[in-house]
Amino acid sequence: MASGVAAWLPFARAAAIGWMPVANCPMPIAPRDHSKRKDELIILNVSGRRFQTWRTTLERYPDTLLGSSEKEFFYNEEAKEYFFDRDPDAFRSVLNFYRTGKLHYPRYECISAYDEELAFFGIIPEIIGDCCYEEYKDRKRENAERLMDDQEENKDAKLPNMTFRETMWRAFENPHTSTMALVFYYVTGFFIAISVITNVVETVPCGYKSQKDVPCGERYTVAFFCMDTACVMIFTVEYLLRLFAAPSRYRFMRSVMSIIDVVAILPYYIGLVMTDNEDVSGAFVTLRVFRVFRIFKFSRHSQGLRILGYTLKSCASELGFLLFSLTMAIIIFATVMFYAEKGSSSSKFTSIPASFWYTIVTMTTLGYGDMVPKTIAGKIFGSICSLSGVLVIALPVPVIVSNFSRIYHQNQRADKRRAQKVQKARLARIRIAKKGSTTAYLQTKRNGLLNELLDLTASEVEQQHLNKTSSLLESQHHHLLHCLEKTTGHEFVDEQLFEQNCLEGALQPYRSHSRTPSASSQDGPTGTCCSRRSKRGSTPVPNASQPHMLTHTLPQSPGLQELSAINIQCAEQQLHGSSRSNLNMQTNEVDRRNTRQQQQQVTTAIISVQTPSTGSSASDEDHDHGLGLPSVVTTASSNVIKVSAL
Amino acid sequence: MEREEGEGELDGLHTLAIVLLLFAALKLLYLLGLMDTEDKNDDDLEMTMVIHRPEGLDQLEAQTNFNKKELQVLYRGFKNECPSGVVNEDTFKQIYSQFFPHGDASTYAHYLFNAFDSEHNGSIKFEDFVTALSILLRGSTREKLQWTFNLYDINRDGYINKEEMMDIVRAIYDMMGKYTYPALRTDTPRQHVDAFFQKMDKNKDGVVTLDEFILSCQEDENIMRSLQLFENVI
Numbered sequence: 001m002a003s004g005v006a007a008w009l010p011f012a013r014a015a016a017i018g019w020m021p022v023a024n025c026p027m028p029i030a031p032r033d034h035s036k037r038k039d040e041l042i043i044l045n046v047s048g049r050r051f052q053t054w055r056t057t058l059e060r061y062p063d064t065l066l067g068s069s070e071k072e073f074f075y076n077e078e079a080k081e082y083f084f085d086r087d088p089d090a091f092r093s094v095l096n097f098y099r100t101g102k103l104h105y106p107r108y109e110c111i112s113a114y115d116e117e118l119a120f121f122g123i124i125p126e127i128i129g130d131c132c133y134e135e136y137k138d139r140k141r142e143n144a145e146r147l148m149d150d151q152e153e154n155k156d157a158k159l160p161n162m163t164f165r166e167t168m169w170r171a172f173e174n175p176h177t178s179t180m181a182l183v184f185y186y187v188t189g190f191f192i193a194i195s196v197i198t199n200v201v202e203t204v205p206c207g208y209k210s211q212k213d214v215p216c217g218e219r220y221t222v223a224f225f226c227m228d229t230a231c232v233m234i235f236t237v238e239y240l241l242r243l244f245a246a247p248s249r250y251r252f253m254r255s256v257m258s259i260i261d262v263v264a265i266l267p268y269y270i271g272l273v274m275t276d277n278e279d280v281s282g283a284f285v286t287l288r289v290f291r292v293f294r295i296f297k298f299s300r301h302s303q304g305l306r307i308l309g310y311t312l313k314s315c316a317s318e319l320g321f322l323l324f325s326l327t328m329a330i331i332i333f334a335t336v337m338f339y340a341e342k343g344s345s346s347s348k349f350t351s352i353p354a355s356f357w358y359t360i361v362t363m364t365t366l367g368y369g370d371m372v373p374k375t376i377a378g379k380i381f382g383s384i385c386s387l388s389g390v391l392v393i394a395l396p397v398p399v400i401v402s403n404f405s406r407i408y409h410q411n412q413r414a415d416k417r418r419a420q421k422v423q424k425a426r427l428a429r430i431r432i433a434k435k436g437s438t439t440a441y442l443q444t445k446r447n448g449l450l451n452e453l454l455d456l457t458a459s460e461v462e463q464q465h466l467n468k469t470s471s472l473l474e475s476q477h478h479h480l481l482h483c484l485e486k487t488t489g490h491e492f493v494d495e496q497l498f499e500q501n502c503l504e505g506a507l508q509p510y511r512s513h514s515r516t517p518s519a520s521s522q523d524g525p526t527g528t529c530c531s532r533r534s535k536r537g538s539t540p541v542p543n544a545s546q547p548h549m550l551t552h553t554l555p556q557s558p559g560l561q562e563l564s565a566i567n568i569q570c571a572e573q574q575l576h577g578s579s580r581s582n583l584n585m586q587t588n589e590v591d592r593r594n595t596r597q598q599q600q601q602v603t604t605a606i607i608s609v610q611t612p613s614t615g616s617s618a619s620d621e622d623h624d625h626g627l628g629l630p631s632v633v634t635t636a637s638s639n640v641i642k643v644s645a646l
Numbered sequence: 647m648e649r650e651e652g653e654g655e656l657d658g659l660h661t662l663a664i665v666l667l668l669f670a671a672l673k674l675l676y677l678l679g680l681m682d683t684e685d686k687n688d689d690d691l692e693m694t695m696v697i698h699r700p701e702g703l704d705q706l707e708a709q710t711n712f713n714k715k716e717l718q719v720l721y722r723g724f725k726n727e728c729p730s731g732v733v734n735e736d737t738f739k740q741i742y743s744q745f746f747p748h749g750d751a752s753t754y755a756h757y758l759f760n761a762f763d764s765e766h767n768g769s770i771k772f773e774d775f776v777t778a779l780s781i782l783l784r785g786s787t788r789e790k791l792q793w794t795f796n797l798y799d800i801n802r803d804g805y806i807n808k809e810e811m812m813d814i815v816r817a818i819y820d821m822m823g824k825y826t827y828p829a830l831r832t833d834t835p836r837q838h839v840d841a842f843f844q845k846m847d848k849n850k851d852g853v854v855t856l857d858e859f860i861l862s863c864q865e866d867e868n869i870m871r872s873l874q875l876f877e878n879v880i
């Protein structure tokens with residue numbers, strides 16, 4: 001149960017009186033406060049600094065060290081105080097957690113020391129409040145990275161028994177591992193540079209040929225072709241080697257770097273394949289443009305380039321915003337300029353798209369001067385345009401810059417991906433802790449029922465075994481939830497049980513929905529458990545209240561009849577004559593069901609059903625889920641109480 | 647030529663004038679309508695920081711059935727959760743929902759809030775809190791039943807009709823959540839309400855008055871017994 005609302009539990013329980021008139025069944029007995037101690041002050045001596053608080057404050061969180069009986073280990077008899085040999089500064093936050101229900105992370109505290117303190121006092125760090133959680137997680141991540149960096153440096157030692165393929169892959173990824181790798185690394189880098197320079201020089205005019213400037217590419221065709229071929233050879237070999245060495249070829253082929261490699265060498269091969277056809281030479285020229293992609297191969301060689309690429313990718317939203325706002329502004333200003341300049345003759349602003357160029361040039365403060373407004377209005381709007389251009393561009397840029405610097409400094413590629421996983425894990429843990437409260441109730445209920453059973457048989461030994469000492473607070477809270485169950489006549493179950501019951505319900509034909517408690521309706525659907533129905537006959541049943549029965553069947557107990565006396569039947573409901581006969585039927589049904597189920601389970605058949613029309617217990621048991629529950633209940637718990645069908 | 651240029655200039659100036667007018671109109675709108683709301687938000691923020699202090703311990707002890715020690719414990723818990731000294735409906739719903747993690751307790755908490763908030767001003771002070779608790783835990787049977795009647799009588803007209811009861815019962819069922827055994831059906835609350843009316847409505851006129859309610863409850867042993875259930879809560 002959560003936090004400081006423990007103080008409000010009395011109020012919640014008092015408010016439960018509002019349910020009483022509505023409920024049809026008697027409420028369970030309230031747990032008694034056996035240890036009716038008066039609230040006392042506890043002294044916690046942490047390395048000499050004394051903290052004092054109420055006992056009930058600490059008991060708010062019974063699953064921590066201070067809230068449970070574990071603190072008795074630290075009790076100092078002579079001084080009548082609890083002594084902890086821990087850091088008193090960190091203890092302040094721990095104690096404040098009990099007082100306020102929120103755990104804070106002090107900034108001056110070292111993250112690992114704080115973690116240790118939390119672990120000592122049994123507090124999970126996931127419940128750190130939202131105000132401090134970011135800081136905590138950031139610090140923790142930094143720390144983890146530092147540890148990882150240390151580890152990675154040791155990792156470079158060569159592992160024995162690596163296959164040739166693995167060695168090659170490692171050589172490709174970390175050139176520093178061996179001399180061969182380093183040589184390969186530099187050779188490929190050199191050839192990338194050569195290839196790029198070749199492409200550039202190809203277009204430089206050198207010399208004349210028939211009074212026309214001829215680029216070097218056309219003059220020394222053969223030389224350039226040989227150079228190109230050599231580079232492409234090297235790249236192809238490199239790509240094939242990487243492909244061979246990659247641990248997952250499919251993933252490698254989909255990675256960005258390999259696509260760049262392919263795009264870099266493809267034009268050459270396409271060029272080889274295609275002949276010197278006039279029609280396609282235009283397209284062929286376009287393909288040559290892709291040769292410039294070879295420069296991107298440098299990103300394998302440069303960490304900074306990779307980081308830049310990652311930054312741009314991670315700032316995609318800011319870039320998108322920049323683009324969008326610029327587009328908006330361009331359209332607005334272009335329209336305004338066009339209409340402003342429309343009147344002027346010999347105006348260059350012939351159409352709105354034509355004004356786009358002017359707007360872009362002005363907003364980015366380039367100001368080529370090939371288009372200038374001539375009218376007064378045009379000049380006014382033009383100046384507004386250039387002023388606003390500065391603002392619009394300046395806004396997203398700092399965000400991008402800061403992003404880049406952050407990533408560059410931390411030098412992490414998978415930064416965001418890891419953060420997301422952590423966030424998911426945190427939420428999952430909190431959800432589990434919250435669910436703990438719901439499942440805790442269901443668990444206690446099962447245990448509680450067993451306790452009741454054993455109370456009745458008065459077997460001391462077993463009683464001690466199963467008497468879980470849940471705190472008073474918990475038992476009171478569970479009592480409250482139990483009252484709610486009784487009020488509505490339904491029970492809390494697990495999600496899985498619920499689905500299971502739904503499935504079973506769907507399989508069985510849906511019975512007794514009609515409101516008329518007529519005989520026929522009871523005989524109604526011919527389910528697989530028809531036999532029981534027909535046996536019962538058909539007695540109309542008053543609509544009034546619904547029966548709730550608690551049937552406990554016990555192992556070595558002599559007669560089910562005796563235990564049936566426990567049946568806490570709900571008021572004034574006379575069913576099929578005497579209750580005894582009812583019980584007999586019950587017995588037989590339970591009987592049959594037990595044999596049918598062929599399992600050894602605790603048949604705490606909580607057959608409390610609020611069926612629409614038929615209030616009879618008979619139809620209660622018709623619900624097959626009736627037994628679905630107990631059978632699954634005990635398979636869930638690991639109790640080894642066997643039931644022998646009588 | 648010159649005339650055309652002159653006209654061109656005029657056109658441009660027309661455009662400029664229109665744009666300026668537009669901005670002026672927007673600014674006027676801001677000044678009149680939109681700008682007010684921004685200020686209002688600030689005012690609202692300041693209003694919520696009201697702090698309330700309860701009456702003295704002695705007075706409370708005289709007014710309720712608690713002794714000093716119990717009042718101390720109650721107040722400490724109350725103040726811990728609501729440092730400002732008053733509970734508003736949202737906080738109330740939040741606190742109450744923490745006890746019922748399975749389902750949605752907000753509707754029932756709303757009705758409870760109205761029952762506690764005797765002055766109907768949207769906040770519960772410590773005095774309201776303690777008065778209600780005193781009735782519920784230490785009051786006579788009649789007082790408890792009267793309080794419960796007030797809880798059910800949503801519109802405070804002195805009668806409980808079927809709609810009000812449906813709301814209350816539905817709110818209670820909401821607290822159970824989705825995963826129950828047996829599965830909740832849509833007509834389950836209605837069944838429950840019908841059963842309730844059958845029992846309580848003596849003269850079968852479709853509404854339950856306070857006297858009918860108290861009479862019927864006193865006849866029912868279970869209810870009488872369960873009313874005594876929470877006596878030793880504090």
